[in-house]
Each structure stands twice: as C-alpha cells, then as structure tokens.
Amino acid sequence: MSYNPFNPTRRQLLQGTAALAAAGFAGLRPGFAAGVDWKRFAGTTLDVNLVKSPRSDTILKYLAEFEELTGIKVNAEATPEQQQRQKTVIELSSGKPSFDVVHLSYHVQKRQFEKGGWLADISGYLADPSLTDPGLVESDFAEAGMLFAKDGQGVLRSLPFSVDYWILYWNKELFEAKGIKYPETFEQLVAAAEALTDPSSNTFGFVARGLKNANTPVWTSLMLGYDMTPLDTAGKLRTTSPEAIAAASLYQRLMTKTAPPGVTGFNWAEAQSAFLQGKIGMWLDGVGFAPPMENPEKSRVVGKVGYGVMPKGPKAHASGTFGDGIGVTAASEKKEAAYLFCQWAVSPAMGARLLQAGAGVPFRKSVLEDPKVREGVTMPASWLDAVVGSGNVSRLALPVIIPVTEFRDIYGVALTNMIAGADPADELKKATEQFQPVLDRSEQG
Amino acid sequence: MSAITPERTGVTTQTIEGGQPVRLAPNYWPFVVPALVVVGAVIVFPWAFTLWMSVNRWTLGQSRSFAGMENYLRLASDARFWESLWHTLTYTFLSVAAPMLFGTVAALIFDAKFPLRGLLRGVFVMPMMATPVAVALVWTMMFHPQLGVLNYLLSLVGIPSQEWIFNANTVIPSLVAVETWQWTPLVMLIVLGGLASVPREPFESAEIDGANVWQQFRYLTLPMIAPFLMIAVIIRSIDALKSFDIIYAMTQGGPGTASETINIYLYNTAFSYYDIGYGSAMAVVFFIVIVALSFILLMLRQRSQWIDQEGK
Numbered sequence: 188m189s190y191n192p193f194n195p196t197r198r199q200l201l202q203g204t205a206a207l208a209a210a211g212f213a214g215l216r217p218g219f220a221a222g223v224d225w226k227r228f229a230g231t232t233l234d235v236n237l238v239k240s241p242r243s244d245t246i247l248k249y250l251a252e253f254e255e256l257t258g259i260k261v262n263a264e265a266t267p268e269q270q271q272r273q274k275t276v277i278e279l280s281s282g283k284p285s286f287d288v289v290h291l292s293y294h295v296q297k298r299q300f301e302k303g304g305w306l307a308d309i310s311g312y313l314a315d316p317s318l319t320d321p322g323l324v325e326s327d328f329a330e331a332g333m334l335f336a337k338d339g340q341g342v343l344r345s346l347p348f349s350v351d352y353w354i355l356y357w358n359k360e361l362f363e364a365k366g367i368k369y370p371e372t373f374e375q376l377v378a379a380a381e382a383l384t385d386p387s388s389n390t391f392g393f394v395a396r397g398l399k400n401a402n403t404p405v406w407t408s409l410m411l412g413y414d415m416t417p418l419d420t421a422g423k424l425r426t427t428s429p430e431a432i433a434a435a436s437l438y439q440r441l442m443t444k445t446a447p448p449g450v451t452g453f454n455w456a457e458a459q460s461a462f463l464q465g466k467i468g469m470w471l472d473g474v475g476f477a478p479p480m481e482n483p484e485k486s487r488v489v490g491k492v493g494y495g496v497m498p499k500g501p502k503a504h505a506s507g508t509f510g511d512g513i514g515v516t517a518a519s520e521k522k523e524a525a526y527l528f529c530q531w532a533v534s535p536a537m538g539a540r541l542l543q544a545g546a547g548v549p550f551r552k553s554v555l556e557d558p559k560v561r562e563g564v565t566m567p568a569s570w571l572d573a574v575v576g577s578g579n580v581s582r583l584a585l586p587v588i589i590p591v592t593e594f595r596d597i598y599g600v601a602l603t604n605m606i607a608g609a610d611p612a613d614e615l616k617k618a619t620e621q622f623q624p625v626l627d628r629s630e631q632g
Numbered sequence: 633m634s635a636i637t638p639e640r641t642g643v644t645t646q647t648i649e650g651g652q653p654v655r656l657a658p659n660y661w662p663f664v665v666p667a668l669v670v671v672g673a674v675i676v677f678p679w680a681f682t683l684w685m686s687v688n689r690w691t692l693g694q695s696r697s698f699a700g701m702e703n704y705l706r707l708a709s710d711a712r713f714w715e716s717l718w719h720t721l722t723y724t725f726l727s728v729a730a731p732m733l734f735g736t737v738a739a740l741i742f743d744a745k746f747p748l749r750g751l752l753r754g755v756f757v758m759p760m761m762a763t764p765v766a767v768a769l770v771w772t773m774m775f776h777p778q779l780g781v782l783n784y785l786l787s788l789v790g791i792p793s794q795e796w797i798f799n800a801n802t803v804i805p806s807l808v809a810v811e812t813w814q815w816t817p818l819v820m821l822i823v824l825g826g827l828a829s830v831p832r833e834p835f836e837s838a839e840i841d842g843a844n845v846w847q848q849f850r851y852l853t854l855p856m857i858a859p860f861l862m863i864a865v866i867i868r869s870i871d872a873l874k875s876f877d878i879i880y881a882m883t884q885g886g887p888g889t890a891s892e893t894i895n896i897y898l899y900n901t902a903f904s905y906y907d908i909g910y911g912s913a914m915a916v917v918f919f920i921v922i923v924a925l926s927f928i929l930l931m932l933r934q935r936s937q938w939i940d941q942e943g944k
Contacts, residue, residue: 269904273903273904276692276693276906277692279693280692280693299693302693302694303693303694305693389778397887398884398886398887399884399885399886399887399888399889400884447777447778448777448778448793448795448798449776449777449778449795449796449798449799450798451798451799451800451886451887451888452795452797452798452799452803452883452886452887453798457776460776460779461778461779464778464779466778589693590905592900592904592905593905596900596904599888600888600889603800603886603887603888604888606887607800607887607888628691629691631694
C-alpha cells in the first residue's frame with residue numbers, strides 16, 4: 188500500500204502516533220545519539236547570537252527540540268547580517284561578549300576571528316564521546332568546510348554549518364527558443380549570453396552583481412576558472428596577474444554586452460528580481476537564492492529554471508564557495524553546553540531540514556548523500572545535482588584575510604569602473620596599489 | 633535677570649548680560665551640577681574620546697597604539713575622502729536648493745485661497761511623515777531600469793529609459809529627487825508660516841503705486857519672508873549634511889563610490905573596516921566642516937533679520 192504523509196489512513200496514523208509515543212517514553216530523539224549525555228548541562232542558560240537568514244530561521248523554528256533534548260534554556264537573537272557582524276566584532280573585541288555561541292560568515296570573518304582569538308578550541312570536545320555523536324567526524328564535512336573551520340594551526344574553532352556554492356541559474360525556455368545548450372565552458376557561456384541578448388525585446392543573456400563590494404565574488408569566482416586566487420599561499424596579492432586581468436575582462440564583457448542597463452547598481456536582490464521576470468538568460472550567484480524561483484507568487488519562471496554547475500574555465504573547473512559556521516566564544520563560561528548547541532545545529536536532522544526547505548546546504552556529506560533526505564527535498568532534482576556537482580569542484584572564492592570588506596570594496600569599485608568602460612588592467616593596478624597598504628596594515632599589531 | 637545681592641550670597645563670579653553685572657553665588661552651584669554632568673557625559677566625553685581615538689592606530693580585534701597625526705595625514709592623501717567630501721557638499725547644496733525652490737513656490741500657491749486647499753495641503757505634507765528607509769525601498773523599485781514605473785512613464789512620452797540610481801552620472805540627482813520629494817513639504821510649511829505673518833498694507837500700497845506681481849514678490853514678499861527662508865535653509869542644511877538612511881538604503885554609496893558621502897564612508901571605515909582611529913579622524917574633520925558651514929549660515933541668518941529704521 189502506498190503511503191501519503193499528507194493523507195494517512197486511520198491505521199497509519201495510529202501506528203505513527205504509537206511509534207512517537209514509544210520514542211518519547213524511551214527518551215530518544217531521531218538523529219541524536221543515545222551515547223551522548225545530552226542532559227549533562229540541564230538547567231544551564233545559553234545566549235546565542237545568529238545572523239538573520241533562512242538558516243537561522245530553521246534553528247529558531249526547532250529550538251524547542253534542543254531545549255527539550257538537553258534541558259538547556261536558550262536565549263537566541265537573530266539580527267541582519269551587517270548589524271550582526273558589527274555587534275559581534277564590537278562585543279568580542281571588548282573581551283566580554285554577551286553570548287556563548289556565535290554564528291559567523293567564514294568568507295568574511297574567519298581570519299579576523301582567528302587573529303582576535305575569539306573562538307574556543309573545540310577539538311577536545313569533538314574527540315569526547317560523552318559530548319559528541321559518533322557520526323560527527325571531520326571526514327563527514329566537505330573539504331571547504333574544514334578549511335573554513337580550522338585556524339592556521341589546524342585547530343578546530345567552529346563547526347561548519349551551511350555552504351553556499353555559486354551556480355548558474357539558466358532560463359531553459361529562452362535557451363530552447365534560441366536552440367542553445369547549457370554552456371560547459373567560459374567560452375560557451377559568453378557565446379550563449381551574447382546570442383540570448385536582444386535589447387529590443389528587453390532580453391539579456393546574463394546578469395550578476397554589479398554593485399561595489401557585492402560584485403567582487405563574481406570576479407574572484409571567474410578567476411578560479413583561470414586557476415588563480417587573489418592571494419598566493421604566502422599572502423602576496425596576485426590581482427594584477429594575467430589570469431586576474433583575463434577574469435576581469437570576462438566580467439567586463441559579460442556585464443557590458445549581455446547584461447541589462449543599470450547593472451552597476453545591482454546586488455543579488457536586483458539580479459534575482461530581473462531573472463524572475465523571465466527576460467534574463469543566465470544568473471550567476473549563490474545556490475541559496477533558489478527557492479523563490481519555484482514560487483509561483485514570486486516568479487514568472489516556475490518550472491523553466493535550470494540549475495547548473497559553474498562552467499569550466501580555461502584552466503580549471505571550480506565553483507566559488509562561501510559558508511557560515513557556528514562556534515563557541517573563547518570568553519564563554521559554558522563552553523561545553525555551547526558546544527552541544529553547535530553540535531545540534533549541524534546535526535543530520537537539522538541539515539536535512541535546511542536542505543529540504545531549500546533554506547541552505549549543509550556541509551555534511553552524509554546529509555547530502557542520504558536518499559531519504561534527498562527524497563524530501565522540495566527543490567527540483569537539477570538543483571540538488573548542481574549542489575552536489577558544485578561540491579565536487581568547490582574552492583574558496585574570497586581570500587582568508589582580515590580586511591575582506593576593504594578587499595571587496597576596493598576591487599568592487601574597480602569592477603564598477605570596468606562596467607563603465609575603464610581598462611581592466613589599469614583598474615586592477617590602481618586597486619592593488621590602494622589595497623596593498625590596507626593588507627599590510629591588517630597583519631601588524 | 634533678577635539681581636542677587638552680595639550681602640545675602642557672597643559673590644564669587646561675575647558675568648555680563650545686557651551690560652549689567654550678574655553675580656552667581658557658590659551655594660547655587662549644586663543646581664548646575666546635574667546639567668554639567670549630563671552635558672559632560674553626552675557631549676564633552678564622546679567628543680574627547682573621539683579626539684583621543686583619532687590620534688590612535690586602532691582597529692577592532694587588534695592592539696591599539698598611539699599614532700599622533702598619522703590618521704589626519706592619511707586623510708589628506710585619501711582620494712576617496714576628498715571625493716566623499718565633494719559628494720557631501722554637492723548633495724547638500726542640491727538637497728537644500730531644490731526643496732527651497734519648490735517649497736517656496738508651493739507655499740505661495742497654498743497661501744492663496746482656492747477650493748479644497750486644506751485637503752490638498754494635507755496630501756502635500758504626507759511624504760514628510762514617511763519613514764526614510766520605507767521611502768528608499770519604494771523609490772529603489774521605482775528607479776529600477778527594467779521593472780521601475782519611472783521608465784515606464786518615460787516610455788509613454790517617448791523618452792528613452794534612464795538608469796537613475798544605477799548610473800554614476802545620475803545617482804546624486806536621483807537621490808536628491810527623493811530628498812526633494814520628501815522634504816519640500818517642510819519648507820512649504822515654514823514659508824507658509826512666514827507668509828501668514830506678512831502684513832497686507834505694504835502690498836495694497838504697492839498695488840496703488842502700480843507694482844506688478846513679480847515686483848511685489850521680489851521687493852516685498854521675499855524680504856519679509858527672508859528670516860523664515862533662512863530658518864528653512866538651516867534646517868534643511870543640517871538634515872542634508874547628516875543624511876545617511878536614504879543613501880545607504882538605496883545605493884550604499886554606489887555605483888562604485890559615486891554617491892558615497894562622508895557619512896557613508898565614515899560608517900564603512902568605522903563599522904565595516906573596524907578602523908576606529910581613522911574613522912574618528914574623519915569624524916573630527918567632518919565636524920570642523922559642519923562648524924564652518926554653520927558659522928556661515930548663522931552669519932547669513934543675522935543679515936536676514938528684519939531691522940527697523942533705527943537699525944536695531
């Protein structure tokens with residue numbers, strides 16, 4: 188007999204209720220190991236600082252489950268990204284933060300948190316079977332996640348929570364109308380974008396972020412296709428290298444010849460709005476922006492969107508990777524209880540919820556590979572394929588330095604100037620001259 | 633001020649007010665202390681602390697060290713700072729001039745008597761009541777090159793699409809348009825108050841002498857409402873100089889740095905780059921600029937005051 192969870196039979200309902208009641212009596216929760224003494228810190232109160240996002244919304248939605256599981260009371264606060272970053276940095280640098288658990292954007296804050304010594308070493312907790320689920324092992328996280336979570340000395344400072352791969356959203360209807368296939372290489376990407384562009388019908392082949400700061404990851408993601416990163420392993424800037432210039436030229440070509448007018452002022456929201464109208468061929472951005480595509484109330488392209496892994500560059504195939512993690516503050520006096528919270532937040536159950544709701548992509552491979560979890564994903568299969576495919580070619584897209592925001596701002600202005608017609612090599616040279624002293628100052632003191 | 637007799641209080645301080653000596657007794661000082669504490673805590677201390685931070689090399693998360701005048705010297709050679717100062721002055725000038733012009737015209741119109749005047753006045757002042765961030769979000773959508781209503785309206789009359797806030801050349805005028813839309817009613821209300829206080833007799837006399845409408849406005853109305861106009865200029869200048877919310881919500885200083893005012897640059901420096909020392913130096917210099925502008929405006933206000941025939 189087939190089973191429909193939204194329309195169970197009387198017998199199925201009774202069976203389900205009995206199973207849940209039995210689990211409740213046994214004190215078990217699905218996905219949480221019995222070997223861990225979850226109640227060890229019952230009665231403790233934790234303060235948790237989160238970034239407001241669909242990911243933190245998921246945490247907040249299921250918070251009661253953690254409180255019931257552990258007996259720990261949680262005071263959680265979720266503030267918008269910019270404000271949360273400011274608040275956490277100011278509080279952490281004071282030495283007495285008001286929170287025990289902090290949610291951080293790795294691609295912006297990793298080095299800053301390391302240099303400040305703001306996160307506790309949780310390596311010992313991970314090795315402690317009374318504190319850690321046996322399934323929580325380093326090898327279960329995507330490589331990028333562990334790169335983010337460990338400091339320069341290889342010490343684990345946080346648990347990777349959610350990853351954001353950059354993918355290419357493409358309008359299948361527009362592609363079909365022109366008889367074009369999904370681009371496999373940068374060359375094909377440009378050719379497709381140009382073929383799809385028809386300003387007379389207000390149709391454009393490509394869109395991406397053009398707004399200063401927001402646009403820099405677009406350029407660095409393209410740069411990865413030239414097998415180049417903005418800094419080498421010794422921390423030396425490579426932003427005037429031929430590969431960096433080639434990536435900037437590609438960005439300029441796409442944004443000036445195939446993108447809609449006014450793209451210099453586009454952040455992801457404007458680019459997404461444009462794509463949702465059905466007049467844009469391709470949009471390069473994070474995988475987490477997918478849910479509105481399939482929402483008939485917000486989108487004119489429901490069922491017409493393809494989700495593709497970033498095309499191959501001339502020298503490498505790479506998907507720009509960003510992510511956030513969750514860690515215990517070094518100043519916290521309740522580190523072990525705080526660690527339990529972090530562990531719960533990155534648990535398979537929470538990862539499955541993130542993925543199935545399209546709210547985010549967990550770093551844990553066991554979640555992505557679990558057929559039952561995959562069955563429950565509400566997004567199209569091609570989205571999940573793009574997620575898994577991107578994970579296979581994942582590379583960090585932004586340099587791990589303290590002044591990430593200045594890096595994004597300074598090179599962002601250069602990229603904006605390129606959209607206005609400036610020469611990429613000249614702009615990158617000027618930007619590098621401007622950024623080098625900022626970078627030098629950042630590691631002093 | 634009422635006299636305080638030396639016999640009762642024991643005089644320690646003397647100041648001059650209206651040419652008369654004023655004496656303050658020591659047992660009255662405790663009454664001044666709460667005010668001094670408040671002023672010290674909310675004005676003097678923050679400023680002293682800002683000055684102190686401005687002479688330090690201090691980035692959050694890193695150790696602090698004394699930098700002397702280094703931050704100020706950095707400012708002198710920071711092209712982005714000078715560019716943002718220029719944007720601030722341009723934005724302020726336009727955001728004062730346009731509402732002043734339109735607000736004065738609107739006040740002259742609403743000063744006349746016509747049907748539904750009260751209702752229309754009410755409608756006219758409504759933008760002023762809106763929250764700046766909400767205004768910014770609505771206008772951002774209206775300015776959208778593909779989806780915005782403004783380009784649609786332009787297309788109806790055959791004018792090509794514009795990029796508004798999405799183009800470096802048109803971003804400041806577009807932002808000023810929003811500022812003008814929101815704050816013209818304030819100028820209108822101030823000027824309307826001035827017009828209500830203008831006596832009618834000089835106009836009757838001018839009409840008898842054959843003055844036309846323009847001459848009456850130029851030589852009677854304008855001089856008589858000048859003090860009100862100056863008040864409106866001062867309020868608008870202060871508002872425009874410290875404008876942050878609309879610019880930040882609409883462009884974040886972009887495209888590139890085309891609409892980055894000092895407030896935005898200062899905010900980024902202090903709270904995005906966490907460079908507290910440099911941000912403080914910028915705040916100090918901006919404060920000096922504001923004081924200089926205020927001084928000029930106050931001088932102009934003095935000159936715009938009505939004077940009687942004895943010159944008092």
